[in-house]
Amino acid sequence: MKKLYTLMAVVLLASMILTACGGTPAPTTAPETPAPATAVPPTAVPPTETPKFKVGEVTDLGGVDDKSFNASAWQGVTDAISQLGVDGKYLESKDQSDYAKNIQQFLDEKSDLIITVGFLLGVDTATAAKAHPDQKFAIVDYTYPDCYPGAEEGKTCGSSTDLPNVRGLAFQTDQAAFLAGYAAAGMTKTGKVGTFGGLPIPTVTIFMKGFEAGVKYYNQKHGTSVAVLGWDTAKNDGLFTNNFSSTDDGRKFAESLMQEGADIIMPVAGPVGLGSAAVCKETGKCWIIGVDTDWYVSAPEYKEVVLTSVMKKINVAVFNTIKDAQDGTFTGGTKTYTIADGGVDMAPFHDFDSQVSSDLKTELDAAKAALIDGSLTVDGVLSGK
Amino acid sequence: MTEDKDKKDVKKTEKAVEKHGSPWVDNLLMPALAVFTGLVVGGIIVIISDDTAIEAWRHFFSAPGTALKASWDAVITAYSALFGGALGNPKTIIAGFQTYFSTGDTTALLKSIYPFTESLVLATPYIFAGLAVALGFRCGLFNIGAEGQFFMGALGSAYIGYSITGLPWFIHLPLALLGGAAAGAIWGAIPGYLKARFGAHEVVNTIMMNWIAFRLSDWLLTGPMKASGFRPVTPSVEATAELPRFFPDPLRFNWGFPLALLFAFLVYWFLFKTTLGFEIRAVGANPDAAKYSGMSVVRNFVLVMTLSGALAGLAGSAQVLGTDHWVGQGFSAGYGFDSIALALLGKSHPLGVVLAALLFGILRGGATNMQSVARIPIDLISVIQGMVIIFIAAPDIIRWLYRLRIGRTEQTVLTRGWGK
Numbered sequence A: 001m002k003k004l005y006t007l008m009a010v011v012l013l014a015s016m017i018l019t020a021c022g023g024t025p026a027p028t029t030a031p032e033t034p035a036p037a038t039a040v041p042p043t044a045v046p047p048t049e050t051p052k053f054k055v056g057e058v059t060d061l062g063g064v065d066d067k068s069f070n071a072s073a074w075q076g077v078t079d080a081i082s083q084l085g086v087d088g089k090y091l092e093s094k095d096q097s098d099y100a101k102n103i104q105q106f107l108d109e110k111s112d113l114i115i116t117v118g119f120l121l122g123v124d125t126a127t128a129a130k131a132h133p134d135q136k137f138a139i140v141d142y143t144y145p146d147c148y149p150g151a152e153e154g155k156t157c158g159s160s161t162d163l164p165n166v167r168g169l170a171f172q173t174d175q176a177a178f179l180a181g182y183a184a185a186g187m188t189k190t191g192k193v194g195t196f197g198g199l200p201i202p203t204v205t206i207f208m209k210g211f212e213a214g215v216k217y218y219n220q221k222h223g224t225s226v227a228v229l230g231w232d233t234a235k236n237d238g239l240f241t242n243n244f245s246s247t248d249d250g251r252k253f254a255e256s257l258m259q260e261g262a263d264i265i266m267p268v269a270g271p272v273g274l275g276s277a278a279v280c281k282e283t284g285k286c287w288i289i290g291v292d293t294d295w296y297v298s299a300p301e302y303k304e305v306v307l308t309s310v311m312k313k314i315n316v317a318v319f320n321t322i323k324d325a326q327d328g329t330f331t332g333g334t335k336t337y338t339i340a341d342g343g344v345d346m347a348p349f350h351d352f353d354s355q356v357s358s359d360l361k362t363e364l365d366a367a368k369a370a371l372i373d374g375s376l377t378v379d380g381v382l383s384g385k
Numbered sequence B: 001m002t003e004d005k006d007k008k009d010v011k012k013t014e015k016a017v018e019k020h021g022s023p024w025v026d027n028l029l030m031p032a033l034a035v036f037t038g039l040v041v042g043g044i045i046v047i048i049s050d051d052t053a054i055e056a057w058r059h060f061f062s063a064p065g066t067a068l069k070a071s072w073d074a075v076i077t078a079y080s081a082l083f084g085g086a087l088g089n090p091k092t093i094i095a096g097f098q099t100y101f102s103t104g105d106t107t108a109l110l111k112s113i114y115p116f117t118e119s120l121v122l123a124t125p126y127i128f129a130g131l132a133v134a135l136g137f138r139c140g141l142f143n144i145g146a147e148g149q150f151f152m153g154a155l156g157s158a159y160i161g162y163s164i165t166g167l168p169w170f171i172h173l174p175l176a177l178l179g180g181a182a183a184g185a186i187w188g189a190i191p192g193y194l195k196a197r198f199g200a201h202e203v204v205n206t207i208m209m210n211w212i213a214f215r216l217s218d219w220l221l222t223g224p225m226k227a228s229g230f231r232p233v234t235p236s237v238e239a240t241a242e243l244p245r246f247f248p249d250p251l252r253f254n255w256g257f258p259l260a261l262l263f264a265f266l267v268y269w270f271l272f273k274t275t276l277g278f279e280i281r282a283v284g285a286n287p288d289a290a291k292y293s294g295m296s297v298v299r300n301f302v303l304v305m306t307l308s309g310a311l312a313g314l315a316g317s318a319q320v321l322g323t324d325h326w327v328g329q330g331f332s333a334g335y336g337f338d339s340i341a342l343a344l345l346g347k348s349h350p351l352g353v354v355l356a357a358l359l360f361g362i363l364r365g366g367a368t369n370m371q372s373v374a375r376i377p378i379d380l381i382s383v384i385q386g387m388v389i390i391f392i393a394a395p396d397i398i399r400w401l402y403r404l405r406i407g408r409t410e411q412t413v414l415t416r417g418w419g420k
Helices: A002-022 A069-084 A097-108 A119-131 A173-187 A202-222 A247-259 A272-283 A300-305 A314-327 A350-355 A358-373 A378-382 B003-019 B023-048 B051-058 B064-087 B090-103 B107-138 B146-163 B169-198 B202-222 B256-273 B275-285 B287-292 B297-324 B335-345 B350-374 B379-393 B395-401
Strands: A054-058 A087-091 A113-117 A136-140 A166-171 A192-197 A227-229 A264-268 A287-292 A306-312 A333-337 A344-346
Touching: A054 A069, A054 A097, A054 A314, A069 A087, A069 A113, A069 A314, A087 A097, A087 B350, A097 A113, A097 A119, A097 B107, A097 B297, A097 B350, A113 A119, A113 A314, A119 A136, A119 A166, A136 A314, A166 A314, A173 A192, A173 A202, A173 A264, A173 A287, A173 A306, A173 A344, A173 A358, A173 A378, A192 A202, A192 A247, A202 A227, A202 A264, A202 A306, A202 A358, A202 A378, A247 A264, A247 A272, A264 A272, A272 A287, A272 A300, A287 A300, A300 A306, A300 A350, A306 A350, A314 A333, B023 B051, B023 B064, B023 B335, B023 B350, B023 B379, B023 B395, B051 B064, B064 B107, B064 B350, B090 B107, B107 B146, B107 B256, B107 B275, B107 B297, B107 B335, B107 B350, B146 B169, B146 B202, B146 B297, B146 B335, B169 B202, B169 B297, B256 B275, B256 B297, B256 B350, B275 B287, B275 B297, B287 B297, B297 B335, B335 B350, B335 B379, B350 B379, B379 B395
Parallel strands: A054 A087, A054 A113, A113 A136, A136 A166, A166 A333, A192 A227, A192 A264, A264 A287, A287 A306
Antiparallel strands: A306 A344
């Protein structure tokens, strides 16, 4: 009995606090049926007819709040929820056995579009897509065919052919990284800039390649000899933390690059780079070039050391894919986003804007225009033009 | 004495036993209440995180019924999605059976049992790893290294699984399992030896061994054991090394589960029916007494840590040979760490471990559906598991909460002091 009283007291207290917080009491007609909690704000695009178009995102191990590509993809889905009126949800993967299970869940729910994120889901996505040819899929940062000589289809690789019901979303990030490298070369005081990656995989090294090319292009134009530490395209070798999680590694790698003289660092390892940003902020001896999103916005605690960022707009790609699928214009195969369509870009300098000379800005604009019209290519610069 | 009175007396004694330290109360009632309380706390979190329910609570005085109903609805939605997603829908299962018996078509049946088989698949590594930690507890050793041993076991099995070709399955599969057990055993034996020989505490050393295992696997997966191609994963194991699956894809239920049950029985038999098992329990209960009775404490420490490591290694083997067939960087969702909680919940008894592992498998299995249908983050499962452990580790909370007046029965000694 005594316990019942205690419980009641707690309930009363809680309700009083909550009511107090509520301020002006709303009309007592509390909605019996759960009113549209996911109310669609009126926008230019009219909400779709019922039933809603269903979108499911399967994250990889980083989870939906990884501040990296899972989060960026989810941003695309939430944008679609508010602007296109779709119904979107996500499933987080806790270990690799969850990939197939989560995809299966969305298959069972008859989602209209299933979006998987990252190369780790490459095999399971292709296997599911082949078993369900009528189901639309999109995969972020991965493309088919992905089978290499000696790989076993369905085990070590996903598909040896193009899949008509899967859209692979690829990003020409080397173009944006090229501009960042050019800017870094123009801004460095020590004549050395550095980079390191999470893993030696194409989606990471493409950043480092572009960065190196940008520096090289600056050297060609200005007769300088700014050096790139941490990556060498000719040797196809560089610095890698071998993980995408340890901010501690981010600190260590940034420290060793600083000791070698680099004063601008581009970490291409997701949240690992935040550790590097922390070191730069503490020592005040280096600047950071962010990756994937504009770190000035997404990691504002380090905004005083973020020179610029190499943006890879996964959210835009995901949003467009959802829109295409909803409009009935969905196509499979690979869709590559480039600097020409704005899918990749260099972020503004923000607080550094006043420190960047107008000459450098003009040159960057010219380089961007040349990248867009194709007269300048990353590979061209790397191979010595 | 009349017969009646006799009966009454017997009843009284029975009741007294029940109230004062019956093993059943301590071993079944307490864990059950801990799980129940954990679910209740989880339910409260569901209510707090539910916008509709919170909105309704703001107007509790004007419409108390709405608030209670909204809360109830939120909890029911969450838990029915959780358990429905873990066990399947009885109606569809029955319908599936009916279709199968009338037409012989298995599609509907397989679809209906998919959720339940997935829960069993998830329970498999939990059983092995839980047995590993439980065995350690029985000897007074706290094996926190199950996670590292799990990784080593998985890598060991994967290596034998993919590198050797051309063997028949009845040689290759046992060999791969043995490789996993051996790798885990080595990872367990090292802290065991350090403890026995130098008195280095096993808690510290098993944690250190975890880190070595994680970094070693990072290196192996990007270097020597990496499949060709760019993904940092091992090649897939040969079909001859796979634990056979019972049903066609996407059902992943395989021989790993019966194997886990077999090992649970073996551990039970070893602990309670053999002299060595008795020695181990004696050392766990009181090492000094065991020593003076002529038992070798040192030998038992090494032996138990080796066996414990082997069991945790088999957890990794079962996962890689039965479910995944390859090892990548996100190989474990913390099976080794969860298994500590699981061994506590199972009171370090093999049967208890199996039951607790089934519970954990069900929670993890249903989490996918809960996440999707009720839109509750998968992390709620970790919260519930954590709560259950708090209530198990601090049984007085449960006693106080449910007004249980039970004498404390003897407790298993989980771990001993430093350097002992």
